[in-house]
Amino acid sequence: MVEFSYKYVFSCERSLILVKKIEHIGERIKLLREKHGLSQAAFGKRIGVSSGNVGDWESEKKKSLPGAKAIYTIAKEFEVSADWLLAGEEFLGDSSLKSGNIVIQDDKPSISTSIIKERESINELAPDETLTEEAKELVSIFNNLNERDAAELLMIARMKRDFESR
Numbered sequence: 001m002v003e004f005s006y007k008y009v010f011s012c013e014r015s016l017i018l019v020k021k022i023e024h025i026g027e028r029i030k031l032l033r034e035k036h037g038l039s040q041a042a043f044g045k046r047i048g049v050s051s052g053n054v055g056d057w058e059s060e061k062k063k064s065l066p067g068a069k070a071i072y073t074i075a076k077e078f079e080v081s082a083d084w085l086l087a088g089e090e091f092l093g094d095s096s097l098k099s100g101n102i103v104i105q106d107d108k109p110s111i112s113t114s115i116i117k118e119r120e121s122i123n124e125l126a127p128d129e130t131l132t133e134e135a136k137e138l139v140s141i142f143n144n145l146n147e148r149d150a151a152e153l154l155m156i157a158r159m160k161r162d163f164e165s166r
Contacts, residue, residue, distance in 0.1 A: 025065060026058040028085055032078050033058075047073045081148065083155040 033043040033054070040058070041051035049070055056064035066074065075082045131139065142150055 023088060024060055025086060025088075026060060028088060029054070029066070029074065030058045032074070032080065032085075036078065047077055081152060083152050086159065087155065 029043075033040065036043075038046065039051070040054040044051045044054045047070060049066075053064075053066070053070075056062045057066050071082055071085055074080070075085055142153060145153060
C-alpha cells in the first residue's frame with residue numbers, strides 16, 4: 001500500500017497548493033515513467049539501462065537503487081531535479097514546478113527563502129582567513145549558483161555527509 005504525506009506551500013500570489021510527497025525513489029521513477037507513457041523497456045532504453053534495472057528500482061521489495069549516472073541521466077532526460085528524484089523534495093523557486101510531485105491546486109510554487117538563509121549562514125560561519133583554499137572556492141562557487149543549483153549542491157553535500165556518517 002502506498003501512503004502519501006502532504007505538505008502545504010504558498011505560491012507567489014499567496015494561494016495555497018497541496019503537493020503529494022512520494023516517499024520511495026522507485027515510486028517516483030514509476031510515476032515519471034508512466035507520466036511520459038513509457039514501458040519499463042522504453043524508459044530503460046532512453047536512459048541507457050535494462051528494463052530489469054527499471055523494474056528492480058520500481059520494486060519496493062528489491063531495495064535496488066539507481067546509480068549516480070542513472071540518476072543524472074533520468075534528471076536531465078526527464079527535466080526533474082536530482083533532489084526530487086533522490087529525496088522526493090523539490091526546491092521551489094521562481095520557475096514553474098517541474099517535479100513529478102502531484103500538485104492539487106495552483107502549480108506556481110513560492111520562492112523559497114531557505115536557500116537564502118543557507119547562503120547567509122555559510123557566509124557567517126567563519127571569516128575567509130580560517131577557510132582552506134578549497135573551502136573558499138566551494139563557497140565562491142555556491143554563492144554564484146542560481147537558487148535551484150545551490151539547493152541541489154547543498155542536498156548532495158548533505159547526502160554525502162550523512163552517508164559517510166553511517
